[in-house]
Amino acid sequence: MSGLLCLAGCQGKTQQNEMEMVTSIQEPVEIEFWHGMSGALGETMTELVADFNEGIGSEKGIKVKSTYQGNYEDLKAKTMAAIKAGNNPAVIQGTVNNIMEFIGSGIVQPLDDYIFNQEIGMNDFEDIYEGYRLENSSYCEDQRYYALPFSKSTDLLFYNRTFFDEHGLTVPTTWDELTEVSKKIYELTGKTAFSIDNPANYLITYLMQAGAEYTNSKGDLLFNNEAAIEALTMLQDNVNAGYWRLAGEDSFSSGPFLAENVYLYIGSSASEAFLPEENFVWEAAMIPQLKVDQPQNIQQGNNVAILNKNKTSEEVYAAFEFIKYLASDEANLKWATSTGYLPIRESVATSEDYASYVQQAKQSAKEAGIEAAKSGFVEPLFLMDHKNSNLVRTEVGAMIEEIVLTNADVVETIERYIQKLN
DSSP, X not given: OGGGOOOOOOTXXXXXXXXXXXXXXXXXXXXXXXXXXXXXXXXXHHHHHHHHIIIIIHHHTEEEEEEEOXXXXXXXXXXXXXXXHTOOOSEEEEEHHHHXXXXXXXXXXXXXXXXXXXXXXXXXXXXXXXXXXXXXTOSSTTOOOOOEEEEEEEEEEEEEHHHHHHTTOOOOSBHHHHHHHHHHXXXXXXXXXXXXXXXXXXXXXXXXXXXXXXXXXXXXXXXXXXXXXHHHHHHHHHHHTTSEEEOGGGSSTHHHHHTTSOSEEEEEGGGGGGOOOSSSOEEEEEXXXXXXXXXXXXXXXXXXXXXXXXXXXXXXXXXXXXXXHHTSHHHHHXXXXXXXXXXXBHHHHTSHHHHHHHHHSOHHHHHHHHHHHTTEXXXXXXXXXXXXXXXXXXXXXXXXXXXXXXXOOHHHHHHHHHHHHO
């Protein structure tokens, strides 16, 4: 996986506010953990926090108070406001891009001294999949760890297995095959066949599969290339023909999929939790590839990091004990078997408990997700005064929607958005 990662970071520009390290606490400590998990995910998160408080926390004099703060952008905004007010949490959950911005503010605690400490460290750290470890050590040129992985996912191709079986259709493994099967479905039903949840993911992934560049850690915008033109022209042509669509106002393609208004879609592996089988049987597979023998799949999800701003050394140590627990075999097994997210540890993915869960759950989604994660990549990260990787991703999504919805000229639109971003 290390050869497939293309994550880069802050290039050592930002000095972090590092705390003096301690490995125990003298008096009981209470810390706050802010997260973005609601509904059933939030309930499992609450259980994990309770498990920590009743076990390791009780033993070491640590109590964690967890609070849901909305989606990841709401969470980031509230955390920034809390930092200014001097009452920020010690632990945050966030996307790679959002944690990158906190690192840019100089308030994220580097973790190497804790992870590799003989007394309190993680002696099973290498059990975490290498790609996830590399992701969290690649924010900056110093290659230190600034977060630990928590909820991980990748894009999968979900398809209506009942419909495919009834009509003798083959699940596509390449983009050309996807176009062909989409045309067949349209001719059979008169309906759009295929939908894409995340337009930016589509372009970024296609470029990686083509061996082309999207951006780099210096902030160069490199997606004005033949592969990008090919990907966006294919998307535009298929939308114009009535075969493909974007999620658009539906936000997620799972709704039209369940209503049988589309018959296959690309979305997060975590979305399996929102796909009941009341009307038909569905399955999941790896997304279409340009080269089936050299797959490339986007690696996504969120991590947990420690904010040391307005915190004592003992609070930072307490925060490490908590995020170490969230990344532990015990907690990851519970999280992976209670949600649609993938295991972050090889020991969990290969355990009898997880195998039993897979047999009872949607086996195709779990197996496809784990297989896709083995060929995972992470988009390049950068943080500059006038633009950052998160902003570019948002604008790329808007660019793709403009190309699709207004039938805009692909080359001209790419050039215009690059000029705008620069």
